[in-house]
Amino acid sequence: MAERTAPGGVQSVERVFDLLELITDAGGQMMLSELATASGLPGPTIHRLLRTLAAKGYVRQLANRRYALGPRLVRLGEGASQQMGAMARGELTRLVDQLGETANIAVIDSDMVLYVAQVASRHSMRMFTEAGRRAHMHDTGVGKAILAQLRDETVRAIVARAGMPTPTSRSIGNVDDLIAELHVIRERGYAVDDGEQEIGVRCFAMAVPNAPTPTAISVSGPVSRVDDSFAERAVPLLREAAESISRNVNLVSGG
Template sequence: MAEKAAGGGVQSVERVFELLELITDAGGEVTLSELSASTDLPLPTIHRLLRTLVMKGYARQLPNRRYALGPRLIRLGEGANKQLGALARPQLKMLVDRLGETSNMAVLDSDMVVYIAQVPSSHSMRMFTEVGRRAHTHDTGVGKAILAQLDNETVRNIVTRAGMPTPTEKSIGSVEQLLEELENIRERGYSIDEQEQELGVRCFAMAVPDAPTPTAISVSGPISRVDESFADKAVPLLRSAAQAISDDLNLAS
């Protein structure tokens, strides 16, 4: 008979997902002792569940005895991202129709952001971000919008593991500078990629509230078109779109 959890779920299933989330929060790789210190589960239970996850391909044991996320999770993640992108597409299209610039959606994937949906603008000159592209968090509009939703310790861990390359002279290159920028983002409610990823390109981005995984949407284009007057129009529309996507996600859950 299946073991029941207090909330009506199956306890062993809840424990499996707890372990997967702990491995994810640790950057995708963790020791057995680190898992044990992060959960109230008995060590034999952790070991048994990990053994099952490894057998099924949802976790793997590395030569150094650490545990990492397994390759079968990639297929599940890709499928979920496609569904999330499809759900958001009407709102992304609304942004392009109203603003005339390319709109994107990205999620936090380990220590990077991955773009999962895009509606391109009709302009020949536009930002060439592609669906499936992975990017750093500290120098992208969507990345900074996502980081602003996290606590500073988590931000430090993410950028320490991923590194902080500076693609342009305008890119943020230190953790302290990034934390200061994130505080500004929290106060105003949206982020700006001020030619930090690509010279000549400006991006406005906003986090999707209450998303199941850290998520953000953005509009971007050349600085000649994406200026202060553009921001006055874009920010309210981004806020409306982010909330609509959040509402749709809650309805779908």
């Protein structure tokens, strides 16, 4: 990893976050030697930074000498997720007003998808997913939209760690089939969950471009209402909402 200290930045702080991101991308655990190879930093420097992080609870050393993400990061992640949901709520409300179906925003979290906010449809028959719920990525619209942003080898590693349960007969249960669908999603620009989480429910999802962490939004409802004509209306509105959320998030983060 090349040095890229920002003007006026603190190199040691940037290195700390680089290490945390490397550990996260590797599934939450890495050996010191693996971190040295991936980061290009000297082993003693990495060890000193990790020792400081471990003392604060942001990493922990396992019995096999691998370094893992620590429990103190959970609180930070929960706070960041709540803020992401709060920033997106206006766009989710607009989607519900325009389309009449439930809208969600979700992020990747430890090889799963984490729903961080929802605005529910006003229909009596509607979808409900509680904020804070985690689900597998391969059988959800938001999960597949997020996976489509990642390299195929990263997707394979996530699936190997998280597994591929098939809650319905329509769920994808083979990683090669998943990779093939992700290629279609990248070309098409949006993902579809067609009864893969629950029979009779259809979801259209789209990635939020340039988000600080892989993020997607979706609209979902019963197939009796979420049909082809719904898709024609939903896709451009999802794209507008995703781009608006991206602008707002990057404005706040200074990106």
